[in-house]
Amino acid sequence: MRKIRRKPGGISFLMAMICICFVVVGILCVTKYANIHKQKERLAAENSSLIAQSEALSDKLKQIRAQEEFGQDDAYIESVARSQLDMVYPGEVVFRRSGEKYD
Numbered sequence: 001m002r003k004i005r006r007k008p009g010g011i012s013f014l015m016a017m018i019c020i021c022f023v024v025v026g027i028l029c030v031t032k033y034a035n036i037h038k039q040k041e042r043l044a045a046e047n048s049s050l051i052a053q054s055e056a057l058s059d060k061l062k063q064i065r066a067q068e069e070f071g072q073d074d075a076y077i078e079s080v081a082r083s084q085l086d087m088v089y090p091g092e093v094v095f096r097r098s099g100e101k102y103d
Contacts (some may be wrong), residue, residue: 010021070076081087088094
C-alpha cells in the first residue's frame with residue numbers, strides 16, 4: 001500500500017472543511033443579527049406610533065366625556081333650547097329687532 005505524503009505546512013481537507021463551516025455559520029449569524037436588528041428598529045418605530053395614537057385617542061375620549069357631562073347639565077340644555085330651537089318659558093316675552101338672532 002502506498003503512503004500519502006503531505007506537504008509540510010499545508011492544510012488538510014478536514015481543516016479546510018471546518019474553516020468553511022465556521023465561515024458559513026459566521027455569515028448566517030451576522031445576517032440573522034442584522035435581520036433581528038432591523039426588526040427591532042421597525043417595532044420600536046411602530047411602538048412609538050401606537051403610543052402617540054393611544055395618547056390622541058385618550059385625549060379625544062376625555063373631550064367626549066367632558067361633552068357628555070356638559071350635555072347633561074340643565075344650563076347647557078336650556079342654552080341650546082333657547083339659541084338653536086328658539087324656545088322660551090311659558091309666560092316669557094322675547095323682544096327682537098328684525099334680522100337679529102337671539103343668543
